[in-house]
Amino acid sequence: MPIPGSGLAKGLAVTLRTMTRRSVTAQYPDVQPVLPPRSRGVIALLEENCTVCMLCARECPDWCIYIDSHKETLPAADPNARARTRNVLDRFAIDFSLCMYCGICIEVCPFDALFWSPEFEYAETDILELTHERERLREWMWTVPAPPAHDPAAEEPKEIAMARKAADKLAAAAAAAEEGDA
Amino acid sequence: MNLLDTLLRCVATLVVFLVLPLVVGQTEHKVMAHMQGRLGPMYAGGFHGWAQLVADGVKFAQKEDVVPSGADRRIFQLAPAVALLPYLLVLLAIPVGPGGFVGQAIDAGIFFVLAVMGIGVLGSLMAGWASANKFSLLGGLRTAAQLMSYELPMLLAAASVAMAAGTVSLPGIVDAFHWWWIPWQTIGAFVFFTAGLAELQRPPFDMPVADSEIIFGAYTEYTGLRFALFLLSEYAGIVVVSGLTTVLFLGGWHGPFSDSLGWLWTLLKTFALAFVVIWLRVTYPRLREDQLMRFAWTVLIPLALAQLALTGIIKVAIS
Numbered sequence: 001m002p003i004p005g006s007g008l009a010k011g012l013a014v015t016l017r018t019m020t021r022r023s024v025t026a027q028y029p030d031v032q033p034v035l036p037p038r039s040r041g042v043i044a045l046l047e048e049n050c051t052v053c054m055l056c057a058r059e060c061p062d063w064c065i066y067i068d069s070h071k072e073t074l075p076a077a078d079p080n081a082r083a084r085t086r087n088v089l090d091r092f093a094i095d096f097s098l099c100m101y102c103g104i105c106i107e108v109c110p111f112d113a114l115f116w117s118p119e120f121e122y123a124e125t126d127i128l129e130l131t132h133e134r135e136r137l138r139e140w141m142w143t144v145p146a147p148p149a150h151d152p153a154a155e156e157p158k159e160i161a162m163a164r165k166a167a168d169k170l171a172a173a174a175a176a177a178e179e180g181d182a
Numbered sequence: 183m184n185l186l187d188t189l190l191r192c193v194a195t196l197v198v199f200l201v202l203p204l205v206v207g208q209t210e211h212k213v214m215a216h217m218q219g220r221l222g223p224m225y226a227g228g229f230h231g232w233a234q235l236v237a238d239g240v241k242f243a244q245k246e247d248v249v250p251s252g253a254d255r256r257i258f259q260l261a262p263a264v265a266l267l268p269y270l271l272v273l274l275a276i277p278v279g280p281g282g283f284v285g286q287a288i289d290a291g292i293f294f295v296l297a298v299m300g301i302g303v304l305g306s307l308m309a310g311w312a313s314a315n316k317f318s319l320l321g322g323l324r325t326a327a328q329l330m331s332y333e334l335p336m337l338l339a340a341a342s343v344a345m346a347a348g349t350v351s352l353p354g355i356v357d358a359f360h361w362w363w364i365p366w367q368t369i370g371a372f373v374f375f376t377a378g379l380a381e382l383q384r385p386p387f388d389m390p391v392a393d394s395e396i397i398f399g400a401y402t403e404y405t406g407l408r409f410a411l412f413l414l415s416e417y418a419g420i421v422v423v424s425g426l427t428t429v430l431f432l433g434g435w436h437g438p439f440s441d442s443l444g445w446l447w448t449l450l451k452t453f454a455l456a457f458v459v460i461w462l463r464v465t466y467p468r469l470r471e472d473q474l475m476r477f478a479w480t481v482l483i484p485l486a487l488a489q490l491a492l493t494g495i496i497k498v499a500i501s
Contacts (some may be wrong), residue, residue, distance in 0.1 A: 008466070011465045011466065012461065012462075012465050014465070015217040015461060015464050015465045016217070016461070018216070018217050018218065018219055019213065019216045019217045021219070023215070023216055023219050023220050023221050024219050025219075025220050025221040027221070027224070
């Protein structure tokens with residue numbers, strides 16, 4: 001049987017111990033938070049990579065991506081060839097008042113034109129201002145951090161694995177040829 | 183000369199009365215925050231929110247002073263003063279250091295102090311009755327019930343010290359103090375301090391103000407400066423109860439270098455007790471009204487009587 005009053009003493013000990021520990025309060029406007037890599041703050045656009053394939057706009061669950069484009073015809077380099085057409089981006093805008101930060105657009109982009117940036121301080125007093133046009137989206141690109149390094153035990157990236165495979169094959173062929181010569 | 187001396191003592195007491203409760207209040211802000219893993223006020227005044235209570239005071243002064251139309255106007259307006267002034271009077275009688283370092287030495291100090299402190303609770307009762315509000319009335323009557331049941335153990339515990347010292351004058355009691363009084367009077371100190379807490383309506387004995395069930399008890403209808411006065415009286419009450427416990431049970435100015443630094447010892451002990459008051463508030467939940475009453479009548483009063491008997495026996499044995 002516990003000593004009467006031990007519960008009361010335990011309560012006092014808990015509060016006293018808490019007082020001696022550092023408090024967990026984040027002093028946000030004075031001290032910037034330490035954000036984890038891959039934080040979802042804002043979406044940045046590298047428009048040089050965009051081919052106006054429209055995958056992002058189509059996959060967006062709340063349809064917050066607006067894309068306008070037109071086709072341009074490039075004159076054929078070779079007189080026998082057909083003239084090529086190319087998509088030119090006229091408008092790329094993300095309405096962050098609708099965006100739910102699911103990141104699907106970034107996942108589906110086949111040409112690496114969209115990126116997560118950890119910046120989050122873009123609140124506005126007018127909701128219309130939350131629609132970021134392509135200049136603004138391009139500016140966010142400067143805040144995109146370098147991708148974190150792979151885990152030491154992680155699988156090799158596919159590009160590197162393929163390149164290595166090709167190089168190994170070539171080296172083996174060269175070695176075999178040398179052996180045949182000798 | 184004599185008049186000047188009196189005036190000086192009064193002014194000094196008033197300054198202490200205005201400063202110490204604020205210091206205790208600020209300590210409460212900070213200590214409570216850190217005990218809950220927070221930081222507490224950080225902006226007012228620049229350095230760790232030291233001016234938070236000053237800012238609060240300015241805010242209270244700006245607010246409209248509302249008197250409900252159904253209220254008993256004059257009583258309603260008088261109540262905060264009745265709640266606050268007794269603590270000022272008690273502070274006048276608490277000895278701080280040796281050799282007449284006291285606002286006004288009173289021969290029947292204990293009687294005066296306990297009698298006047300009882301009046302402070304009357305302010306809450308007046309406020310509760312005059313507000314014409316059922317929550318206020320509930321709060322006011324709970325205050326009255328609490329005063330009735332906790333005044334008795336407090337008096338008995340104080341009587342035990344008076345018996346030990348053979349005097350009812352507060353400086354006389356501190357003069358007669360010896361270190362072995364602390365183990366001798368432990369039970370009395372516990373009873374006195376607990377009853378004092380209850381009289382201040384501090385958590386865990388804050389049934390009468392219980393903001394989550396009867397809004398704020400007797401203070402429900404108060405706004406602005408009058409409400410601030412009630413709050414101030416609560417913190418002044420903490421200072422007074424801690425100071426009295428120090429003087430009666432912890433030996434007041436006794437300590438190393440008590441001839442020159444006696445006042446510092448009194449102040450330190452008072453603040454240590456005020457810290458305990460805050461600590462208890464953070465740690466314990468509110469008692470239910472019936473638990474509150476049962477605690478007073480079945481625990482504190484028997485303990486106080488036992489202490490009284492013990493004091494009597496030892497007093498006879500050593501004399």
